[in-house]
Amino acid sequence: xxxxxxxxxxxxxxxxxxxxxxxxxxxxxxxxxxxxxxxxxxxxxxxxxxxxxxxxxxxxxxxxxxxxxxxxxxxxxxxxxxxxxxxxxxxxxxxxxxxxxxxxxxxxxxxxxxxxxxxxxxxxxxxxxxxxxxxxxxxxxxxxxxxxxxxxxxxxxxxxxxxxxxxxxxxxxxxxxxxxxxxxxxxxxxxxxxxxxxxxxxxxxxxxxxxxxxxxxxxxxxxxxxxxxxxxxxxxxxxxxxxxxxxx
Ligand SMILES: [Zn+2]
Numbered sequence: 174x175x176x177x178x179x180x181x182x183x184x185x186x187x188x189x190x191x192x193x194x195x196x197x198x199x200x201x202x203x204x205x206x207x208x209x210x211x212x213x214x215x216x217x218x219x220x221x222x223x224x225x226x227x228x229x230x231x232x233x234x235x236x237x238x239x240x241x242x243x244x245x246x247x248x249x250x251x252x253x254x255x256x257x258x259x260x261x262x263x264x265x266x267x268x269x270x271x272x273x274x275x276x277x278x279x280x281x282x283x284x285x286x287x288x289x290x291x292x293x294x295x296x297x298x299x300x301x302x303x304x305x306x307x308x309x310x311x312x313x314x315x316x317x318x319x320x321x322x323x324x325x326x327x328x329x330x331x332x333x334x335x336x337x338x339x340x341x342x343x344x345x346x347x348x349x350x351x352x353x354x355x356x357x358x359x360x361x362x363x364x365x366x367x368x369x370x371x372x373x374x375x376x377x378x379x380x381x382x383x384x385x386x387x388x389x390x391x392x393x394x395x396x397x398x399x400x401x402x403x404x405x406x407x408x409x410x411x412x413x414x415x416x417x418x419x420x421x
Pocket of ligand 1: 346348389393
């Protein structure tokens with residue numbers, strides 16, 4: 174298919190124009206104009222690009238692309254290597270950040286809910302990126318944390334009384350520790366995000382809302398993969414999700 178059609182369709186389903194973001198959403202680097210195979214992954218690291226090239230991808234689809242607001246704009250060092258690699262291999266880079274977090278079906282928050290079996294009364298988006306819902310049955314923070322560990326294949330960092338029962342839940346994938354206040358205001362039992370900061374620990378202890386830091390990378394594996402699968406079915410493209418391990 175034509176690259177242009179792929180870009181336009183993806184921008185449209187993710188409603189890119191509705192977001193004010195810290196990076197461009199859509200086609201960030203243009204490669205060959207005909208696309209037969211796409212590879213998806215969390216971040217456009219060089220290791221990911223090399224794996225995508227080896228897999229024969231014409232275009233890559235990521236959550237963390239390039240050209241972030243406030244980053245040094247010059248094409249030197251690591252940035253030069255990555256972009257040179259894309260141009261030399263004629264691989265297109267499509268990146269979707271906040272629109273991919275928020276999408277009610279393909280988004281990171283929606284897909285994390287699916288992986289963790291969170292309920293459908295889920296509230297996505299509107300003004301906020303924080304989603305909320307509940308566990309199907311109440312369980313101890315300890316049991317739920319063990320479940321999160323097994324589903325995401327990464328040990329979470331948990332702040333809170335492990336013996337307490339939890340059911341109502343709010344979550345936001347990635348580096349969303351800054352939204353913890355919103356979760357506290359919602360009055361939920363537990364909040365899940367990817368990362369945690371020093372001060373977040375005290376907020377959790379003093380508010381009584383448990384905090385599960387389940388990994389930035391681990392919580393954001395699922396949106397871009399779902400988007401890749403959707404595009405693959407919709408356009409008959411071949412698709413491969415490539416996971417480059419990241420301990421954060
Ligand atoms: Zn992220």
